[in-house]
Amino acid sequence: MLAVEKTVLILLAAGKSERFGDIGSKLDQPFLGKSLGLHVAVALEAMPFQDRVAIVDGAAIDYSPHGFTQIRNHDRTKGMSHSLHLGVTYAREVGAEAICVALADMPRVTAAHIHRLFDATTDAGSVVASSDGVEPKPPAIFGHAHFDVLMSLEGDAGARDMVKRGRHVVTNAAELIDVDTRDQLERLRALVHAPEALTRVGTRRLG
Numbered sequence: 381m382l383a384v385e386k387t388v389l390i391l392l393a394a395g396k397s398e399r400f401g402d403i404g405s406k407l408d409q410p411f412l413g414k415s416l417g418l419h420v421a422v423a424l425e426a427m428p429f430q431d432r433v434a435i436v437d438g439a440a441i442d443y444s445p446h447g448f449t450q451i452r453n454h455d456r457t458k459g460m461s462h463s464l465h466l467g468v469t470y471a472r473e474v475g476a477e478a479i480c481v482a483l484a485d486m487p488r489v490t491a492a493h494i495h496r497l498f499d500a501t502t503d504a505g506s507v508v509a510s511s512d513g514v515e516p517k518p519p520a521i522f523g524h525a526h527f528d529v530l531m532s533l534e535g536d537a538g539a540r541d542m543v544k545r546g547r548h549v550v551t552n553a554a555e556l557i558d559v560d561t562r563d564q565l566e567r568l569r570a571l572v573h574a575p576e577a578l579t580r581v582g583t584r585r586l587g
Contacts, residue, residue, distance in 0.1 A: 382501040382523060386477040389429045391462060392469030393417050394437040394453040405439035407484050409565060412574050415439075416559060419487035421446045427491050429480070433470045435463040439484075459536035468530050477504065480529075480541070482519040486558045487568075489519055493551050497521050498580035500549050507546030512553035516543045 388511050407417025418441055421434070425446055425565055434443040437453045444450055451470060453463050467529065473477045473488070480497070482489060493510065500508045501521055509520035522530060530539060559565045569577035 382478045382498060382506060384495075384498055385428050385429075386430050386473040387498075387521070388467070388476040389424060389427075389477050390464070390471065390481045391432070391434040391443065391448065391484055392463050392467070392481065393422060393439060393441070394435050394456055394463050395441070406559060406565070407439040407441060410576050411487055411565070411569065412572065412576075414575055415441050416487055416565070417441050417484035418443075418446075420482050420484055421448065423489060424491055424494060426481070427494060429478055431471075431474050433467055433580050434484075435466050441484075459534070461533040461535055462575065464533065464539065465531055468527050471524075472527060475554050476524065478506070478521055478523050480519060480521050483558060484584070485560065486518065486556060488555045488557055490555060493555060494519060496549050496551070500547050507542055508557070509543040509546050509548055510556055511548035511550045512556050513550050514553075516546070516548045517527060517558075518543075520546070522586040 407415060409416045417439055421443055428587040434448040434450050435453050436450050451466050453466060455462060468479060480494065493573040497508050497519065498521065503557055504523035504525040506521065506523040507526060510518060526542065533539060557568055559568060
């Protein structure tokens, strides 16, 4: 089994937020009293990763108080794969044996689920991803045997094909919700009875 202590957590937080509208970064939107993009960082704070790196651009969130080195993606036009390249390069520099890739726009991911992903790993050739029972998706763990392939990926597809061929750990679909649009964020707020949802309902009624 791959060890958390020899794994670098890569938090991808440099998305273009194009589907969310002209609001800057969706990761700065409030959710349960903190920025949407901060939830995953906080949820995994107690896990003993070897190191943590956040690939950022555009959001106002500062991940450094939560143990992250921040690396700016200066060319988001190259897609998610470029952010992944930056993260893998960092992991190699610190001698990591594996990486755990998480997305900052998935605010419901738990440490318990990440531990289950590690339980499903075997060795340096492991690829273990999350699943809602329908399709595989992040968070995902990659052993260092795949670092060269990850560095060769291009565009927004990222490691999608590798994830499909890997092992999948099923969890509650609500834990793997990712927020790409305003409607998705509003539905998530309503699902968890977030105070932001109640505020918005009250504002609409007053109007």
